[in-house]
Amino acid sequence: MILPVVAYGDPVLKAEAEDIEQGQNGLEVLIANMWETMYASEGVGLAAPQVGESIRLFIVDASPFAEGENGDLACKDFKRVMINPVIFEESEEEDGMEEGCLSIPGIRENVQRPVAIGVEYYNEQWELVEERLEGIPARVVQHEYDHIEGVLITDHISPMRRRLLHGKLRDITNGKVSVDYRMRFPGVRGR
Numbered sequence: 001m002i003l004p005v006v007a008y009g010d011p012v013l014k015a016e017a018e019d020i021e022q023g024q025n026g027l028e029v030l031i032a033n034m035w036e037t038m039y040a041s042e043g044v045g046l047a048a049p050q051v052g053e054s055i056r057l058f059i060v061d062a063s064p065f066a067e068g069e070n071g072d073l074a075c076k077d078f079k080r081v082m083i084n085p086v087i088f089e090e091s092e093e094e095d096g097m098e099e100g101c102l103s104i105p106g107i108r109e110n111v112q113r114p115v116a117i118g119v120e121y122y123n124e125q126w127e128l129v130e131e132r133l134e135g136i137p138a139r140v141v142q143h144e145y146d147h148i149e150g151v152l153i154t155d156h157i158s159p160m161r162r163r164l165l166h167g168k169l170r171d172i173t174n175g176k177v178s179v180d181y182r183m184r185f186p187g188v189r190g191r
Contacts, residue, residue, distance in 0.1 A: 003037045003051040004184040008104045008152070009173030011186075012049050017056045017148040019084050022126050027057075031081055031124060034059050041181035043102045045140050047147030050103050052184065056084045058144035065136045078137045082121040087145055089118030089132070099143060099153050104172060105179045107165060111156045113142050 006012055020027065030053065038046040038059060047058035060082070062075035091114045100108045116134035119141055123129050133141055146152065154162055154169065162169075171177055175185035 001033050001036065002040045002182055003033050004182040005037065005041060005046075005102045006050055006052050007172050007175070007177075007183050007185045008154075008169055009186045010052075010103075010184070012052055012054050013103055013147070013152060014150045015049070015054050016150045017047075017049055017054045020055050020057060022122075024055075027083075028124070031057070031059065037181075038102075041102050045144040046102065047144045049147050049150075056148045058082050058085070058148060060137075060140050060144055062137050062140045065140075072136045074134070075136050078140075080121075080141075081124040082119070082141070082144070083123070083126070085119055085121035085141075085145060085148070087117050087119050087142070089116075090114035091116040091134075097139060099139075101143075101153050102181070104153065104169070105177050105183075106172070107153075107168060109153050109157050109161070111143075111153055113139055117142060119145075 034046050034051060037051060044062050044064055045058060045060040048055045060078065060080050062078040065072045065075035093115045094112045095115045096110045096112045098108045099111045115138065116132065117138045118132050120128065120130045154165065173185060174187035
C-alpha cells in the first residue's frame, strides 16, 4: 500500500526515532509499504519517520545513480533495508552534493557530508550487517540516517539560506506545493 509522505513541518520529522524490537508487530508490512511508497514517489531512500513512524528504520535503493554513461557503478546493486542502524565511523574528507527530499518537495540544497562511513545495522532477516560505504551509497545512507535522528537537509544549510527558503517551506507545510505522490501536510486539516 502506498503511504502518504509526511511533509516538512510535521514534528515526527524532527524527533529522534526509537529503536525497533526484533519481532515488532507489522514490521514486514511496513517495510513492504515503504518500498511501494518510495518507488511510487521516485525516491532513492525513505525513512520510517517520513511515513509517520518514529522508529529507526529506513530503506535505500541507489540503483538510479548507476544509470547513464556517467553512472556510479557502486550504486548498481545498492538496495538495503536498515533497522536500528548506527554510523560508527566517518571520513574526515567531505564532499558537497545537491540533495532533495521527498518530505521537502521542490527544494534541493548543497549538503556537505563525509565521503565514506562505517555503518552497522540489522537487515530485514534480523542479521547483523557491518559495511563500509563511500561515494553516493554513503551519501544516501547518511541522508536517511539523518531522518531517524530528526535532522533534515534544511538543517545542513546556513541560517541565511533557511530564511530565504522560509516562504517555500511554509507553503510545503500548508500543502501549497505540486507533487506527483501522496503527501500528508501538517498545516492542512482533514487531509
